[in-house]
Amino acid sequence: xxxxxxxxxxxxxxxxxxxxxxxxxxxxxxxxxxxxxxxxxxxxxxxxxxxxxxxxxxxxxxxxxxxxxxxxxxxxxxxxxxxxxxxxxxxxxxxxxxxxxxxxxxxxxxxxxxxxxxxxxxxxxxxxxxxxxxxxxxxxxxxxxxxxxxxxxxxxxxxxxxxxxxxxxxxxxxxxxxxxxxxxxxxxxxxxxxxxxxxxxxxxxxxxxxxxxxxxxxxxxxxxxxxxxxxxxxxxxxxxxxxxxxxxxxxxxxxxxxxxxxxxxxxxxxxx
Amino acid sequence: xxxxxxxxxxxxxxxxxxxxxxxxxxxxxxxxxxxxxxxxxxxxxxxxxxxxxxxxxxxxxxxxxxxxxxxxxxxxxxxxxxxxxxxxxxxxxxxxxxxxxxxxxxxxxxxxxxxxxxxxxxxxxxxxxxxxxxxxxxxxxxxxxxxxxxxxxxxxxxxxxxxxxxxxxxxxxxxxxxxxxxxxxxxxxxxxxxxxxxxxxxxxxxxxxxxxxxxxxxxxxxxxxxxxxxxxxxxxxxxxxxxxxxxxxxxxxxxxxxxxxxxxxxxxxxxx
Numbered sequence: 326x327x328x329x330x331x332x333x334x335x336x337x338x339x340x341x342x343x344x345x346x347x348x349x350x351x352x353x354x355x356x357x358x359x360x361x362x363x364x365x366x367x368x369x370x371x372x373x374x375x376x377x378x379x380x381x382x383x384x385x386x387x388x389x390x391x392x393x394x395x396x397x398x399x400x401x402x403x404x405x406x407x408x409x410x411x412x413x414x415x416x417x418x419x420x421x422x423x424x425x426x427x428x429x430x431x432x433x434x435x436x437x438x439x440x441x442x443x444x445x446x447x448x449x450x451x452x453x454x455x456x457x458x459x460x461x462x463x464x465x466x467x468x469x470x471x472x473x474x475x476x477x478x479x480x481x482x483x484x485x486x487x488x489x490x491x492x493x494x495x496x497x498x499x500x501x502x503x504x505x506x507x508x509x510x511x512x513x514x515x516x517x518x519x520x521x522x523x524x525x526x527x528x529x530x531x532x533x534x535x536x537x538x539x540x541x542x543x544x545x546x547x548x549x550x551x552x553x554x555x556x557x558x559x560x561x562x563x564x565x566x567x568x569x570x571x572x573x574x575x576x577x578x579x580x581x582x583x584x585x586x587x588x589x590x591x592x593x594x595x596x597x
Numbered sequence: 598x599x600x601x602x603x604x605x606x607x608x609x610x611x612x613x614x615x616x617x618x619x620x621x622x623x624x625x626x627x628x629x630x631x632x633x634x635x636x637x638x639x640x641x642x643x644x645x646x647x648x649x650x651x652x653x654x655x656x657x658x659x660x661x662x663x664x665x666x667x668x669x670x671x672x673x674x675x676x677x678x679x680x681x682x683x684x685x686x687x688x689x690x691x692x693x694x695x696x697x698x699x700x701x702x703x704x705x706x707x708x709x710x711x712x713x714x715x716x717x718x719x720x721x722x723x724x725x726x727x728x729x730x731x732x733x734x735x736x737x738x739x740x741x742x743x744x745x746x747x748x749x750x751x752x753x754x755x756x757x758x759x760x761x762x763x764x765x766x767x768x769x770x771x772x773x774x775x776x777x778x779x780x781x782x783x784x785x786x787x788x789x790x791x792x793x794x795x796x797x798x799x800x801x802x803x804x805x806x807x808x809x810x811x812x813x814x815x816x817x818x819x820x821x822x823x824x825x826x827x828x829x830x831x832x833x834x835x836x837x838x839x840x841x842x843x844x845x846x847x848x849x850x851x852x853x854x855x856x857x858x859x860x861x862x863x864x865x866x867x868x869x
Binding site: 418420 | 613616619700702736741747
């Protein structure tokens with residue numbers, strides 16, 4: 326079997342041996358940020374957008390200043406060359422570092438890992454069922470490692486026979502734990518929440534599709550009732566139809582016309 | 598220098614070499630729970646209370662079922678014997694484990710670490726200044742490793758010339774990131790928030806002091822104005838006077854009479 330490497334603080338390590346001392350603030354205090362992007366044919370997809378967000382997250386959490394953008398880029402290209410996994414997902418993680426007192430920030434640890442990933446087109450036709458849940462993520466605009474609630478809710482999601490959870494708070498829809506949320510309303514406008522969310526890169530690209538009437542706005546929980554179509558966007562899922570919310574069918578329970586058009590366009594864009 | 602050991606999944610490892618593979622859900626997703634207690638003269642303080650809470654946290658996060666209470670106790674006593682650090686803090690951490698997909702719970706990793714700790718009586722006289730901040734911790738009753746907001750707020754706390762942050766939400770005071778909060782009102786009642794908090798062990802002991810008029814209740818942000826005394830409780834701080842909130846002095850800015858009496862009683866109880 327081909328060896329898969331990671332990069333820890335600039336050095337190659339075997340991925341299945343990469344480890345971190347337990348004094349790191351990720352383990353002690355759940356403190357860290359990351360970003361995740363795909364490679365297709367060994368080319369990082371939307372790399373600059375992901376780097377922009379990575380450095381925004383690092384800066385918000387006072388983890389920047391230790392490493393430069395060009396260094397990260399160089400390490401990513403070294404890893405791509407070393408592993409030769411043409412279709413993959415690459416995760417860059419920056420943790421709070423080895424803290425003396427287990428609470429104060431130290432020099433961050435930088436970890437870059439790569440895993441094989443190929444987009445599975447079959448998931449589009451099937452779509453997903455979501456269940457709503459009242460929760461507001463803390464520091465939502467920052468891509469932190471905090472998925473405590475999302476993982477805590479896994480048994481609840483399974484019990485409700487759903488595939489994922491859709492968060493709302495104070496009657497406003499926000500996002501799923503790992504994806505952004507959109508609806509198509511009766512006027513064929515494509516709406517997505519404007520605030521209290523992580524601004525996804527696929528979301529950003531979709532919002533740029535000028536042949537659709539795109540709006541960043543407030544989506545109330547009550548607005549879900551009249552949605553003709555609904556979908557989520559993410560790096561790994563591209564555009565994925567939401568065919569059921571809280572047990573109620575959206576549209577005819579199949580991928581809608583506008584969702585399909587947006588899906589096809591984002592796929593072409595990523596794989597160009 | 599004397600060697601300090603930790604216990605990782607049942608085995609002794611040198612503390613400064615203890616590490617965890619990066620596929621662990623604590624590093625990937627900030628997912629884990631812990632508890633922390635002191636030893637005085639090699640005797641764990643309020644050990645059963647801390648074990649109760651540890652297993653409550655584990656059960657809430659679906660991390661239980663892998664290890665029994667008696668096994669944990671046995672490991673703690675083994676570590677106490679091995680390290681011979683009579684006055685210490687011991688932390689038992691249970692993480693989400695080595696997840697195949699970086700999202701789904703796996704077999705937890707159990708880590709027990711011990712550090713020298715002696716209570717410093719001088720901190721009591723000095724007291725602390727706190728600054729309030731609107732935030733509600735997620736899953737507040739569970740002692741998770743999530744201190745993302747607390748660490749994020751460190752520069753804000755420093756900028757405000759404060760020592761710690763006091764959370765409130767919807768006008769109700771809850772707690773500090775690592776301690777519980779109490780006030781003494783004009784009727785000499787000792788009040789502490791009843792809900793949306795982590796139920797501290799020192800808090801529990803203090804609530805049992807029947808010579809004071811203790812009440813678990815709702816403390817509104819507006820109630821701080823009329824507080825005669827205020828203090829926080831925690832395993833490491835015992836009882837610590839809050840002498841200033843948002844720049845406003847509490848009482849005469851010195852440890853109050855009731856705070857001092859409660860402090861002396863909890864110290865005697867821990868060191869008996």
